[in-house]
Amino acid sequence: MKLRLTLAIAIAVASCSPKVKTDVYLDPSKPLEERVQDALSRMTLEEKVAITHAQSKFSSAGVPRLGIPEVWHTDGPHGIRPEVLWDEWDQAGWTNDSCTAFPALVNLAATWDRELSRLYGDCIGQEARYREKDILLGPGINMGRTPLNGRTFEYMGEDPYLAGQLVVPYIQGVQSNGVAACVKHFAMNNQEVRRTSTSSNVDDRTMYEIYLPAFEAAVKEGGAWAIMGSYNLYNNQFNCHNKRLLCDILKGEWGFDGVVVSDWGGCRDDDEAAAYGLDIEMGTWTNGLSGAASDGYSNYHLAKPYLERLRDGRASLEGLDDKASRVLRTIFRTSMGKQHFGSFNSPEHYAAARKIAAEGLVLLKNDGTLPLQIPQGGKLLVVGENAYKMMVVGGGSSNLKTKYEIIPLEALHEAFDGKASVVWERGYVGDTTTDYNKVVTGQDLSESRSAEQLLADAVASASDADCILYIGGLNKSKGQDNEGTDRADIVLPYGQDTLIEALAATGRPMVVVNISGSPVAMPWAPKVNAIVQGWYGGSESGHALVDVLTGVVNPSGKLPFTMPIALADGPLKTERQYPGIKEEGKKWWQEYYDEGVFIGHRWYSSKSIPVQYPFGHGLSYTTFDVSDVSVKRAGDGFKVSAAVKNTGSVPGAEVVQLYVSDVESSVERPVKELKGFEKVYLQPGESRKVQFTLDRRALSFFDAGSHAWVAEPGEFRALVGTSSEDIREEVPFRL
Numbered sequence: 001m002k003l004r005l006t007l008a009i010a011i012a013v014a015s016c017s018p019k020v021k022t023d024v025y026l027d028p029s030k031p032l033e034e035r036v037q038d039a040l041s042r043m044t045l046e047e048k049v050a051i052t053h054a055q056s057k058f059s060s061a062g063v064p065r066l067g068i069p070e071v072w073h074t075d076g077p078h079g080i081r082p083e084v085l086w087d088e089w090d091q092a093g094w095t096n097d098s099c100t101a102f103p104a105l106v107n108l109a110a111t112w113d114r115e116l117s118r119l120y121g122d123c124i125g126q127e128a129r130y131r132e133k134d135i136l137l138g139p140g141i142n143m144g145r146t147p148l149n150g151r152t153f154e155y156m157g158e159d160p161y162l163a164g165q166l167v168v169p170y171i172q173g174v175q176s177n178g179v180a181a182c183v184k185h186f187a188m189n190n191q192e193v194r195r196t197s198t199s200s201n202v203d204d205r206t207m208y209e210i211y212l213p214a215f216e217a218a219v220k221e222g223g224a225w226a227i228m229g230s231y232n233l234y235n236n237q238f239n240c241h242n243k244r245l246l247c248d249i250l251k252g253e254w255g256f257d258g259v260v261v262s263d264w265g266g267c268r269d270d271d272e273a274a275a276y277g278l279d280i281e282m283g284t285w286t287n288g289l290s291g292a293a294s295d296g297y298s299n300y301h302l303a304k305p306y307l308e309r310l311r312d313g314r315a316s317l318e319g320l321d322d323k324a325s326r327v328l329r330t331i332f333r334t335s336m337g338k339q340h341f342g343s344f345n346s347p348e349h350y351a352a353a354r355k356i357a358a359e360g361l362v363l364l365k366n367d368g369t370l371p372l373q374i375p376q377g378g379k380l381l382v383v384g385e386n387a388y389k390m391m392v393v394g395g396g397s398s399n400l401k402t403k404y405e406i407i408p409l410e411a412l413h414e415a416f417d418g419k420a421s422v423v424w425e426r427g428y429v430g431d432t433t434t435d436y437n438k439v440v441t442g443q444d445l446s447e448s449r450s451a452e453q454l455l456a457d458a459v460a461s462a463s464d465a466d467c468i469l470y471i472g473g474l475n476k477s478k479g480q481d482n483e484g485t486d487r488a489d490i491v492l493p494y495g496q497d498t499l500i501e502a503l504a505a506t507g508r509p510m511v512v513v514n515i516s517g518s519p520v521a522m523p524w525a526p527k528v529n530a531i532v533q534g535w536y537g538g539s540e541s542g543h544a545l546v547d548v549l550t551g552v553v554n555p556s557g558k559l560p561f562t563m564p565i566a567l568a569d570g571p572l573k574t575e576r577q578y579p580g581i582k583e584e585g586k587k588w589w590q591e592y593y594d595e596g597v598f599i600g601h602r603w604y605s606s607k608s609i610p611v612q613y614p615f616g617h618g619l620s621y622t623t624f625d626v627s628d629v630s631v632k633r634a635g636d637g638f639k640v641s642a643a644v645k646n647t648g649s650v651p652g653a654e655v656v657q658l659y660v661s662d663v664e665s666s667v668e669r670p671v672k673e674l675k676g677f678e679k680v681y682l683q684p685g686e687s688r689k690v691q692f693t694l695d696r697r698a699l700s701f702f703d704a705g706s707h708a709w710v711a712e713p714g715e716f717r718a719l720v721g722t723s724s725e726d727i728r729e730e731v732p733f734r735l
């Protein structure tokens, strides 16, 4: 803080006085590369090395002698992490660092709305800048390969096109505030089980078609200033210093000029760290430096061991200059770039959080029971722990300390005040923890009743209820939506299926809200009247949910992943595929992506496997017609257009989705792939034309042999609809 102030004053004085000439590197009006070269030319070997590794849990050094400030990193991606102790994960106990908690990224993905993604990025970027953070550790865009992945809630779903489209505006929004978005976790980091000891072995076609495109979009279109290497290995080399991923693809093929930051403790080898594309090493000995009891940071792979290698010629000086340039570039783009001051906890940020949370809620089923219609003086019975449990705290590194969190029950009491009585029954006991890294919710979740009693109490209370509103699902405890652990199955925990069945058997109208960050099985779906997929919605989650339940907001969210009937229906059938196997002579666990490009909806639709709710599905309180699909040649590619009309009686939004099918292909391709979507808001009776552009890449598969995207001539089909399975019109065209 002090250093930055001094710097600002120095620059201000220099620019006011005609006699003082500002050094190039200090002058934000000078071209970036001139500043980098100028600073680099003034730095000693030791100073260059010093900026390539951490100096505390969340900061890396600057160059104090030159007035170049240190770099402050923060999680990300759902809000600005509370300040932590210098070497610890635990929060430091500041009283002015409670942030706006934005909805989980999976909730953002469910909006299918590029502008909301930009708004999210802009708001969180402002919060980061206000808190003087330079690198925001997010967003995460790993693909939903298995629904069991504990971090599914922190990612943007199972489709590379959807994630790529949404990550770009998020990055641009963040970076417009002079904060670097650090896109994570690069790459093929699709599970938490043994995340630091498993090699993802993936063929090139699968990697380029499924696991890399969102990162490629983040770099090439989003202009991301930072990328985080992941914990796992790819082809038996750790990803924080993986030559193929970082040097050949990221910095080579994609021309990334930003900084590669290791995941915390993800750097594992002296020689590789020096040679293979890592620029800032963070979090080594993440347990508070016990791996280096004294002077831990100097013993980082990119500290003393690196210095020794540079001095005796085992590491190259050009390599060091490249790393240092990337760190300097980051500093000149952020804290020493154009001045931004940011803002924190503003009413606008809470309004944005509420809007995004609501727009991402997905109405899975509705027979007209929603929006809720409770008679004056009637009774709404709310059942389930998630109506009450605060969810911002927990889950791993995305854990936040927020200024406030509106729980669903509180929002329901507000909405029905003076109209109907809202009665809550817990129904089951899930997770009673109320703190994480010393961030506490202050709730008391202890319970003395038995599971049988809880169920009996809920069922008894249903007898005179006008409607049962069940709010359950997962939470962020271990083995659920939680960093470091995966789930064991997609079945709801804590006996919730039995409880839901028992409540449905009372015959009262029943709405189920499933709050989770990942897919769950819903065997009771046919027996309830309506189902809403809710998410970890952040500070305003309760308000957002109740806005949709009461019809203040017409739902328009769409599933960013498939909701399967059972785990066994999915593409991962063997231990080789998941969670990996031990092999003779190999040091690390081995995992093989044998399913190739067939994950998520690509798998289910190609194999004609029925699902509970398909990718892209989501209903509204109104209805839409999609018609008049046409395909026209446009230059090298095609233009697809369609008409969408609101045929119901209330305003609402539909996401028109374009899938492409390659009918004649020399390789096996998914029966359809998402290649375009537009979210359209329409008044009753209003219609609009939507247009999509298909370039050659959109028609291509990745050919590993020639290492190129190949669009084969022949017949294709444009499939336009409102989910991956609800295709309204199909039009053939030829390339």
Ligand code: BGC
Pocket (backbone or CB within 6 Å): 075, 076, 137, 184, 263, 264, 397
């Ligand atoms: C997580 C990252 C996070 C980092 C810093 C790691 O354990 O994988 O996503 O940004 O910690 O908290």
